[in-house]
Amino acid sequence: MRKSSSKAAFVHLLIVMMLVSLLCGIVVVTAEGEEREKHYAYAATAKTTAASSLANFNFAASGDWACNSNTTNTVSSIVGKNPNLVLGLGDYYYSHYNESRNPDCWFKIIKPIEQRIKISIGNHEDDSPLLLNLFMSHFNLTKQYYSFSYQNVHFVVISTELPIRIGSEQYNFVNTDLAKAASDPNINWIIVYYHKTAYTSPSLVNPFNAFRDIYHPLFDKYHVDLILQAHEHNYQRSYPIKYNSLIPSSPIITDSTNIHNNYTNPQGRIFAIVGTADAHLFKLSGQAPYMATQYMGHGFLDLAVINNGTTLSAKFYANNNGFIKDQFTIKKSITITK
Numbered sequence: 001m002r003k004s005s006s007k008a009a010f011v012h013l014l015i016v017m018m019l020v021s022l023l024c025g026i027v028v029v030t031a032e033g034e035e036r037e038k039h040y041a042y043a044a045t046a047k048t049t050a051a052s053s054l055a056n057f058n059f060a061a062s063g064d065w066a067c068n069s070n071t072t073n074t075v076s077s078i079v080g081k082n083p084n085l086v087l088g089l090g091d092y093y094y095s096h097y098n099e100s101r102n103p104d105c106w107f108k109i110i111k112p113i114e115q116r117i118k119i120s121i122g123n124h125e126d127d128s129p130l131l132l133n134l135f136m137s138h139f140n141l142t143k144q145y146y147s148f149s150y151q152n153v154h155f156v157v158i159s160t161e162l163p164i165r166i167g168s169e170q171y172n173f174v175n176t177d178l179a180k181a182a183s184d185p186n187i188n189w190i191i192v193y194y195h196k197t198a199y200t201s202p203s204l205v206n207p208f209n210a211f212r213d214i215y216h217p218l219f220d221k222y223h224v225d226l227i228l229q230a231h232e233h234n235y236q237r238s239y240p241i242k243y244n245s246l247i248p249s250s251p252i253i254t255d256s257t258n259i260h261n262n263y264t265n266p267q268g269r270i271f272a273i274v275g276t277a278d279a280h281l282f283k284l285s286g287q288a289p290y291m292a293t294q295y296m297g298h299g300f301l302d303l304a305v306i307n308n309g310t311t312l313s314a315k316f317y318a319n320n321n322g323f324i325k326d327q328f329t330i331k332k333s334i335t336i337t338k
Contacts, residue, residue: 063231066279067106152309199212
C-alpha cells in the first residue's frame with residue numbers, strides 16, 4: 001500500500017514538473033523558420049491553447065534610448081509595471097552623443113530588464129559591422145528579423161536596415177510568418193515592431209515611404225492589430241488605418257468616432273511611434289489627420305492583454321510625473337473554447 005502511494009506521488013510530481021516547464025515557455029521562430037523553446041525566469045504564463053483560460057500579462061515598449069538619467073528613469077518606470085516582456089524599438093546607443101559614452105553604459109542601465117528585452121535593430125546599431133555584431137550577439141540573434149509568441153499574442157520583428165523589397169529574404173519570412181500566425185487558432189493578436197517609421201506627423205525625420213508601401217498592405221492582408229515604431233523622438237498614435245493605394249501618404253481612417261479611444265473589432269491597423277526612452281526629443285510641427293494623439297516627452301508604452309486574452313489595453317506613461325498621456329483599448333470578439 002505504501003509502495004503504491006509512493007508511486008502515485010511520483011507520478012503527481014512528474015506531472016507538476018511538466019506543467020511548470022510548459023508554463024515558462026516562449027516559442028521563438030528564427031529567420032530560418034525553426035521553432036525554439038526559450039525559458040526565462042520572468043515568463044510566468046504558458047503558450048496559448050484554445051481550451052484554456054488565459055492569465056493577464058503586460059509588456060512594455062520604447063525606442064531611442066541613449067544613456068543618461070532619462071534612460072534610468074525609463075527603466076525604473078518599466079520595472080514599476082513589472083512587464084513580462086520589453087520590446088526594444090531600436091537605437092540603444094548613439095556614437096555621436098557625449099552622453100552615450102559607449103554601449104556598455106546602456107547595457108549597465110538596462111540590467112534590471114535585460115532578460116525581458118527582445119530588440120529590433122535601429123539605424124544606430126547598424127553604424128558599423130562591429131557595433132551591429134555586438135548587439136546581435138548580446139541578445140542571441142542570428143538574424144535581424146524574427147518572431148515569437150507569448151500566450152495568444154504573436155510578435156513579428158522587422159529590420160528597417162535590411163533590403164525590404166518584395167521577394168527579399170526578410171519579406172518572404174515576414175509574409176510566411178504572418179500568414180501562419182493569421183491562420184493559427186491559438187493566436188488572437190498580431191503585433192509587429194521595427195525602428196523607422198511608416199507614418200508620422202511632421203517632425204524631424206521623414207517617414208520611410210518605401211517600407212510603408214511594401215509592408216502596410218501585408219499588415220492589412222493578415223489583420224495585424226498593432227504596429228510599434230520609433231526613430232522619431234516623440235510619441236504618436238494613429239487611428240486604425242488601412243493602406244491607401246491611390247494616395248499612400250493619406251491612409252484610410254477606418255475607425256475614428258470611437259469615444260474615449262476604445263475600439264471593438266477595428267478594421268484598420270493602429271500605428272504607434274514610441275521613440276521616447278531617453279534620446280533628445282524631436283519637435284512636432286503639426287499633426288497628421290490620421291494621428292489620434294501625439295506627445296513630446298520621455299516615457300514608455302505599457303500594454304496589457306486582459307479579459308481572458310480578448311482585450312488589449314495600452315497606456316503611455318510619462319517619465320517626469322508618471323501621468324498617463326495616452327490610453328486606448330482594442331477589444332475583440334473571441335470565442336475561447338472551454
